[in-house]
Amino acid sequence: MAETAEEIKARKERERDELYALDISGVEWHSAPGTEGHEERVEIAYLPEGAVAMRSSLDPGTVLRYTEAEWRAFVLGARDGEFDLESAPRSGGHGPE
Template sequence: MAETAQEIKARKERERDELYALDISDVEWHSAPGTEEHEERVEIAYLPGGAVAMRSSLDPDTVLRYTEAEWRAFVLGARDGEFDLEPARQDGAPAAE
């Protein structure tokens, strides 16, 4: 039997609560190759069950956590160009399509 929308929401909330309850004080943070310690960069850490934590090097206390499914969807979307930035016009507004 398929999950109802309410059951899916409850499961997602449970997964999120469990993910944020994890102690990640000893995780190893990774960033893109070639970035320097003093540069702003995105850092990720691999968590149990395929989950991932992500933070900015300039704000290491603010950490976002993603389940394996959420991270996989993000990575696939990024590969497909879903998050590509639109080129800006000279006045800073988005370029017309």
């Protein structure tokens, strides 16, 4: 039997709460090869059950956490070009309105 919208919402909230309750103080953070320690970069850590934590090297105290399904959707979308920045201005803006 398929989940109702309310059941899906409740399940996702439980998953998020469990994910953010994890103690990640001892995780190993990874960044793209070739980046220097002083450079701004995105760092990720692999968590239990395929989840991933992500942070900026310039703000290591702010950590976002993604379930395996969320991370998979992001990675597949990035591979498909959904997040390409070709049309974004080089000044760091958010792209055309």
